Amino acid sequence: MLEKTALLLTIIGGINWGLVGAFDLNVLDILSFAPILISIVEIIIALAACYVLYAYFIDTPKIIKK
DSSP states (O other): OHHHHHHHHHHHHHHHHHHHHHHOOOGGGGGTTOHHHHHHHHHHHHHHHHHHHHHHHTSHHHHHHO
């Protein structure tokens, strides 16, 4: 469950960065009323990406078995 959630957050973060690069559209700007909330969401997505990297490179047998 954790792997799937982390992967989903990483994909969402990648799509957001693609939108920022292509159209200068940051999806997190909808939370502009609460800048701290934007920071929290960005940190959560970054931690999810780190976990996906860890799971892929360090814990590969766990992912292959699923």
